[in-house]
Amino acid sequence: MIVKPALPHSITGFVVSRPLRQNCANCGVRDVAPCRGLSDEGLVEVDRISYRKRVAPGGIIVREGDPASWCGVIVSGVVKLGKTSPGGRQQIVGLQFASEFFGQPFDETWRLSADAATPVDLCCFSQPAFEALRNKYPAFGGALLQDTVGALNAAREWVFVLGRKTAEEKLASFLLLVAERLGGEGCARGACATQAAGPLTCDLALSRTEISEYLGLRLETVSRQFKKLKEAGVIETSGSRTITFCDVGQLKRLADSELA
Amino acid sequence: MIVKPALPHSITGFVVSRPLRQNCANCGVRDVAPCRGLSDEGLVEVDRISYRKRVAPGGIIVREGDPASWCGVIVSGVVKLGKTSPGGRQQIVGLQFASEFFGQPFDETWRLSADAATPVDLCCFSQPAFEALRNKYPAFGGALLQDTVGALNAAREWVFVLGRKTAEEKLASFLLLVAERLGGEGCARGACATQAAGPLTCDLALSRTEISEYLGLRLETVSRQFKKLKEAGVIETSGSRTITFCDVGQLKRLADSELA
DNA sequence: CGTATATTTGAACGAAATCAACGACTGTGG
DNA sequence: CCACAGTCGTTGATTTCGTTCAAATATACG
Known part of the structure; x- marks a missing residue:
C-alpha cells in the first residue's frame, strides 16, 4: 500500500x-x-x-x-x-x-x-x-x-448511466465506480475491491455538489438517495466523505434495477 | 455529390x-x-x-x-x-x-x-x-x-448533453450534430455545413424512436419537441425523416439556452 | 467558540414519463 | 381501386420523479 x-x-x-x-x-x-x-x-x-x-x-x-x-x-x-x-x-x-x-x-x-x-x-x-x-x-x-x-x-x-438511469441507479453506479477505483488504494485498474465479500471502507474523493455535477442531478437529490441507501443498509457513512460498502452485491443490483 | x-x-x-x-x-x-x-x-x-x-x-x-x-x-x-x-x-x-x-x-x-x-x-x-x-x-x-x-x-x-440539458436542448444538439455530419453529404469531419447561412435540407438517418434512445428521452417527448421547433420556425420537416434547417443560428442558441 | 461552508430535510412545483387514443403512411391482397 | 393490417408518429390527460425554493442542522476551520 x-x-x-x-x-x-x-x-x-x-x-x-x-x-x-x-x-x-x-x-x-x-x-x-x-x-x-x-x-x-x-x-x-x-x-x-x-x-x-x-x-x-x-x-x-x-x-x-x-x-x-x-x-x-x-x-x-x-x-x-x-x-x-x-x-x-x-x-x-x-x-x-x-x-x-x-x-x-x-x-x-x-x-x-x-x-x-x-x-x-x-x-x-x-x-x-x-x-x-x-x-x-x-x-x-x-x-x-x-x-x-x-x-x-x-x-x-457513462453515457448509458446518464441517459437511461434513475437517480438511485446513478448514485449506485457512481459508488461502484468509486469502490472499484479507490477501494483498494493504489489498485489502478481492474475491479479487485468489489469482488471481495466483506465490507469495504474508502474515501469518496468528491463532495455532494461534485457528485451531483457528475451524475447530472441536484445535490438535494443526491443527498436523498444517500439517505435511501443508508436506510436500506447498503452503505454507511461517517463524516460526509467516508463511506463503507456493506453490501456490494445489493449495490450492483440497485445500479441496474428494473428487475430487482 | x-x-x-x-x-x-x-x-x-x-x-x-x-x-x-x-x-x-x-x-x-x-x-x-x-x-x-x-x-x-x-x-x-x-x-x-x-x-x-x-x-x-x-x-x-x-x-x-x-x-x-x-x-x-x-x-x-x-x-x-x-x-x-x-x-x-x-x-x-x-x-x-x-x-x-x-x-x-x-x-x-x-x-x-x-x-x-x-x-x-x-x-x-x-x-x-x-x-x-x-x-x-x-x-x-x-x-x-x-x-x-x-x-x-x-x-x-455527449455526456454533457445528456447530463445537463433539457429535452429541447437535447433535440437541438442532436439536430446540429446531424447537420454537421450529414448536411454536406460526404463531408466527413469539420462543420462545413452549419457555417453557411441559407437553409439546409438533409436526411435524419434515425427514426423518432432511435432519436429518443440516443437522447435519453421518450419518443413522445421527442415528437413534442419537434413540434416546438417547427412552430418556432427553426426547422421544417417533410415526411418524418427529411428535415430542413431554416435557422441554424437559432438552433445553436436553443442547444444551449439558459440565456436566450 | 463562533463563523462559514456543506449537508440534510421539508414542501411545492414542473418537466418529462407514462398511459391511452388517434392519425398518417406503406405495402398487401381482395 | 379500395379495404386492411401494420408500423410509425402525433396528440391529449395524468402521474411521477426530480427540481426548486426555503430552512434547519451538521461539519470544518480559523
Whole structure:
C-alpha cells in the first residue's frame, strides 16, 4: 500500500510545477500507465524529459479554452474533467484516476477544464516531447491507444448511466465506480475491491455538489438517495466523505434495477 | 455529390460479407480515415488484407457480448452504438459516421451492439491483421490514436448533453450534430455545413424512436419537441425523416439556452 | 467558540414519463 | 381501386420523479 506524502510544498488551489526529476523505477503506476510500453532505455528518457505537477485538492489543473502545451500521466489522485456551457452550467464529464493518461496530445487548446478532487500528482511532458516519445517507441503509442480506447469505453458507459438511469441507479453506479477505483488504494485498474465479500471502507474523493455535477442531478437529490441507501443498509457513512460498502452485491443490483 | 449505390447484393437485416477487393485509390474516406497515415505501400497492403461488409438499414453489425475478431473503418453510412442493460433498457451511446474507426481492436468480445441506421459500408480487418498494420506503419497508429482521442472528446461532449440539458436542448444538439455530419453529404469531419447561412435540407438517418434512445428521452417527448421547433420556425420537416434547417443560428442558441 | 461552508430535510412545483387514443403512411391482397 | 393490417408518429390527460425554493442542522476551520 502506497502512503501518499503530505504535499509539503503545495498551496491550496495552486499548481506547484517544478522540473523535479523523479525516478521512474520508483513510480507507482509504471506498470499500468502507458509507460508500460517503454523499454528501460525509454524510461531513462522519460526521467530526463518529464516533469512533475502537484495540485492540491480543489486546485485548477487546466481551464477550458486555455492554450494546451503539455500532457501526461496521473501518478496519484482524482481528476475531475469538467465542461461549462456558455450559459454557465457545469457538468463533470469524466473522472480520471492514477495511471490514466491526461490531456490533449493533439489539440492547441484545452477542451475541458480539469480540477483536482484530491491531491493530484502528474507526470508531464511537453506536447512535442510527448510526440517524439511516441514516434521513438511505438509500443508506447500502442499502450496509449489501448488506454484511450479504454477511456472511450468508459465514457460510453457513462453515457448509458446518464441517459437511461434513475437517480438511485446513478448514485449506485457512481459508488461502484468509486469502490472499484479507490477501494483498494493504489489498485489502478481492474475491479479487485468489489469482488471481495466483506465490507469495504474508502474515501469518496468528491463532495455532494461534485457528485451531483457528475451524475447530472441536484445535490438535494443526491443527498436523498444517500439517505435511501443508508436506510436500506447498503452503505454507511461517517463524516460526509467516508463511506463503507456493506453490501456490494445489493449495490450492483440497485445500479441496474428494473428487475430487482 | 456522391450518390450512393442501391446496395445490389444486400438483404434487409443481413450482413453481406465478401472478400471483395476494393481499390483504396477510389475510396471516398481515404484521406480522412485513419488510413491517411499510410504510405502508398501501406495502402497496397490494405487493399490486400481488407475486406468489405455491407449492412442494410436496420441490420445488425455486431451484438454486445459476441466474440470480436475484426475491426475497421466506416466507408459510408451511419452506425448506432447501443448498450442494453440487464433489465432490458436500451440506449444508443454513440453514433458513428463515414471515415470513423469502428470496433474494439483489443477486446475479445464486443462491449456494445452496433446497428446500421442507413446502408453501411465497412472496410474490415481481422484483429491480427490490424495489429500488424499498426506495428508496420506507426503513422497509421498515430492517426488512429488521434481519431480515438477525437471520439473520446465527442463522447464526453455527449455526456454533457445528456447530463445537463433539457429535452429541447437535447433535440437541438442532436439536430446540429446531424447537420454537421450529414448536411454536406460526404463531408466527413469539420462543420462545413452549419457555417453557411441559407437553409439546409438533409436526411435524419434515425427514426423518432432511435432519436429518443440516443437522447435519453421518450419518443413522445421527442415528437413534442419537434413540434416546438417547427412552430418556432427553426426547422421544417417533410415526411418524418427529411428535415430542413431554416435557422441554424437559432438552433445553436436553443442547444444551449439558459440565456436566450 | 463562533463563523462559514456543506449537508440534510421539508414542501411545492414542473418537466418529462407514462398511459391511452388517434392519425398518417406503406405495402398487401381482395 | 379500395379495404386492411401494420408500423410509425402525433396528440391529449395524468402521474411521477426530480427540481426548486426555503430552512434547519451538521461539519470544518480559523
